[in-house]
Amino acid sequence: MTKPETKSEVEESNRMWASASFVGVLIIIGLPLWWKTTEVYRVSLPYDKISSFDTLSHSITTELTVLANDEATASEIVGLIEKAFEHSDVIKLKITKSILSKQLHSTLDSVADEVEAVEEVGAAYDLTKHNSFYVVQRKPLFQDTWLAGERVMFFRDAKAARTVVETLKRVVYQTSVVEGAKSEAADSARQTRFPPGGGYHIVLSVVHPRPDALTVELDAGEAVEDYIGSFVDELSVLHNFTLKSQWLHLLDFDFQAKEVRDTSDFGRHFAVRQDRLHLLLTKLEERMATHVSELPTINLALYAVPCERAPLVIYDNNDKKVQSHVQAFMSPKWGGVVLGGPSEPNCRDARVTWRPNVRVVMGTFISQLRKLLGITDAEHIEGAHLEPLRSVTPRQWEIDNLLRIRTLEQLTSAERTLQSLAQLLGEISNIVINDEVGASINSAVDSIQQASSLMTQGKLVEAYKMSQSAFLAAETAFMEPSLLALLYFPDDQKYAIYIPLFLPIMFPVVLSLKNLLLWFRGKPIHKEKMD
């Protein structure tokens, strides 16, 4: 009687231990393992730092020195400038005022022209320093203010104070453009210039539709090297550039130009409508092979118009002839085109040869390049004299301002990218953040903080470099190819795979739990036979 009982008890306990081990494996080891292995891997990110970014709060400190003949003039000028820039939230001026030394004062008043005067100031003060600017009094001026390529502006006397302030605001610092760099919507300058980046690839293409009818004599490589090269060397603090030139033969474009009679040597010109020009860009792109470089490409094209269609004149959208000695246009974020061709006497030759005027053509390209790279042209201000550009070199204060614009633009862009990324991670739960992405996010956050402190210290070049590394790190973090990984395994699919696998096993295990608990408490299982 006792033997079978013990036997069944032994069996019972075996059964219970077996089911307990099932429970142990599945629930105590299996479930956490499943949880752990299907978890989305995310490096911890500085969310609080990212959310505390305030893209509108950045400002750049910049040095301004006012040098006047006497204390009263200096104070008046400084007072007005301070008042004008008081509410500017991008540019914080650190103004130092001082009185011109006797010697410098007398030389400035005696030297004949302004260029010499600039040299004199340059001998006494350091004009090569980025992010600094000098406003200097010079009595014998014909205008209120005088400004050229150096970091010096001359003014005549205290009456010119208003012009000084206006020139500083609208020409030297261009506060509206700088503010546009961090605004939400792109302003016209931002719509024109290339987006920030580490480098650009500049290609000059000489487009030659009729090599049989026209010989073009131009050393394109030399021209690019000398003119464009000298220009970009000045901007080397901002970006890296690669230069290239190429010839595109037999690329014909139908301008659909209308012949118009006039009094020129040709006795006619061909009118091209402005709204036809963008099709030329499309045509050019077919052959230009602009995507050979990894860098964004700035396209420059010189189109050689053959004799039978020369001269080509652009008519704007109001059907007005364009008043310029060069027929040229540019397309924002793309590049520029110059239309050129032989002159009338040339065309009478048996073998027509065209030697483009390199100075004019390159001068046009440089003018376009300046805008494409972010140097906006200053408006004219009453009473202020701005020496026109006579060389490829950009003005020193233009470079400073470009540094400011790009610094702000990169910083704002980096912050927005990180904020978007943080928001996305909240929205889409199955994005993996691996260690690399985490590292670039952290480095971007660090760089942003450093850049903004460098900006307030007024170290412009360092701030620019730092903002560039922040920008690049933020872009890499967002565009990191590995961010795609778990998008392929969204939650619903995860359950679709695991549930059929686990449910059939889990069902009996969960049901046996009750029996198991009862058995552990020492209660008999009510399955014994009663006989």
Place this chain on the structure above:
Amino acid sequence: MYLTNTIYCVLLSIAASLSFTYGIEIPENFQKSNHSNNWAVLVDTSRFWFNYRHVANVLSIYRSVKRLGIPDSQIILMISDDMACNPRNPRPATIFNNAHEQINVYGDDVEVDYRGYEVSVENFVRLLTGRVPPDTPRSKRLLTDEGSNILIYLTGHGGDGFLKFQDSEEITSQELADALEQMWEKRRYNEIFFIIDTCQASSMYEKFYSPNILATASSLVGEDSLSHHVDSAIGVYIIDRYTYYVLEFLENVHPNSKRSMSEFLAVCPKSACLSTVGVRKDLFKRDPDKVPITDFFGSVRPVIITTDPIDILDIPKRKKKPENKTKVSEKREYLPQFPMHLVQNTKTG
């Protein structure tokens, strides 16, 4: 009394705001779009000869957007199979999309960016989100910005909530919606017009949640999208119904024509398509009646005339970098095309 006053005030302000908005809308027939460039992503997801029609679909749309002005550099064309070179093609190097083999959509200037097995869900999502491997050429990237209007056209075989790629994988509507949201967050578009021609097509846009997307589909959930006709010489169906009627409509559109998006959305009535064309416009902020079709099918390319060339006085000379130039220029010449010297040798010998 106070209450009636406030109600009165509220009503007044509502009326004022209404009249204000109408005041803006009436003068212009079309609402201005603030996009600054146009892109197109055209994808055929299916391979094999019997899916000839999908390749014809996508190439036809490619031709249309190109004709309407989007340059090749701003069209990403993904084609899973090369029908023109398929051994079963009785007319090699051609793809026709119409009866009597009238229009050869293959032609000589088709620039396919992703082809064959490169057309995968992964590459498609990478393209949209911009998460391409670093060595990807620029022609294979969607280099859009905050001012880009993008036309996305997908064709292939689909089901409820997915679109099949290459017979081996599929993209789900959720993945697509997430990809578009990531584009929005990264400011990669201004507006998107999403067209999909597949079975149960409308299921693909149902999960979208990002703003500024106008979506249309050839069929509703539970419906099949049908093909248009067989070409007996080629032996397969050569175009899908929906795309056929879209093309018929686009034929009459010119770069400066004034057709509106709502005309496009009504292009294939049920009598013609046999399936119901689905439209989703709740994410789109503008009224399709007032959006010209060229906002998505055409291309804007602002052109600024340069009137201020710099008058360069001193001719610059760049300091030559020594590593840039090799000192001895290598002289190269072609070999003679026909080895005459050998011929003479044999004569004398």
